[in-house]
Amino acid sequence: MLGAATVGDRARRAGGDDVAAATRDARWAPRWQGWADWPLTPLTLAAAAVAVALDVASAWTGVGLGSVGGIAVSPGLPFALLAAATIGAARLGGARAARTAWREFALGGGAVLAVAVLADAGRLGRPAQSVGLVLDAAGEELVFRLAAVVVLGAVAARVLGRPWRTPRQWGAAPGFLALGGAAVVFSALPGHVEQMTGVTTILPFASVALLFGYVVLRTGALWPTVLVHALLNITTVAAWEGAASPTARAVIAVVALVALVTAADVAGRRLGLQQRVPDVIDLRAVTRPEPAGERRLR
Secondary structure, three states, X not given: OHHHHHHHHHHHXXXXXXXXXXXXXXXXXEEEOOOOXXXXXXXXXXXXXXXXXXHHHHHHHOOOOOEEOOEEOOOOHHHHHHHXXXXXXXXXXXXXXXXXHOHHHHHHHXXXXXXXXXXXXXXHOOHHHHHHHHHHHHHHHHHHHHHXXXXXXXXXXXXXXXXXXXXXXXXXXXXXXXXXXXXXXXXOOHHHHOOOOOHHHHHHHHHHHHHHHHHHHHHOXXXXXXXXXXXXXXXXXXXXOOOOOHHHHHHHHHHHHHHHHHHHHHHHHHOOOEEEEXXXXXXXXXXXXXXXXXXXXX
């Protein structure tokens, strides 16, 4: 047993020496190891497709499930929740490991959102509207960062001949096609189109949609983007009503988005979704021992 352990230790040391030699001149950087590990089923995709179709139709027709504080509730929300349920709350950032990985963002972001909601509700005297803005953010994230992405990504993966039942196996092309398509659909909603007067107003919607979608599809966690989206909703309405300046709104948006990206990077490393890899591997630097038989023949 001791001899076998010694041989194993020597083999590991030799392997480590080879890696060090092959990557001597390389720069190591963290790299994401695929997309989210979500189990997808035909029911998931069917529910997601209906959610997106109903949400878009509701946005253009104005027909919905009523409102909370004057904020419309999409008829696609129940189907988006069904799609999320088939994946599971744990896979969407509810697992203990995920909560721990995002802990600083959860505490800090949650506190900021709570203060914003209370301040907004106190200012207006209409707490229902503040709650409605949070629910609206949750609904849009469920529909456009989950439902739309899984439908478009699974279809793209199937067309390209790749496994579609989990984003982890899609590869780069289906994932980026899904993110781009979902961002286009989100940006083209009538409420967003009304706010677009040129390139400078178009880019924010598309950029935020892409950023949110990327964070969700990389980390698998949905609630962090819901938190930031809700904060952006509240500050935007406050700016419209003159309770906050456009500059303050812009500063809050930039800080929130930077915090989200930073937290996603940290969470990815803690969860092992990012691994350090070298940019150069020089196999010529690896020394291979000659077989014992060849040494004897010389």
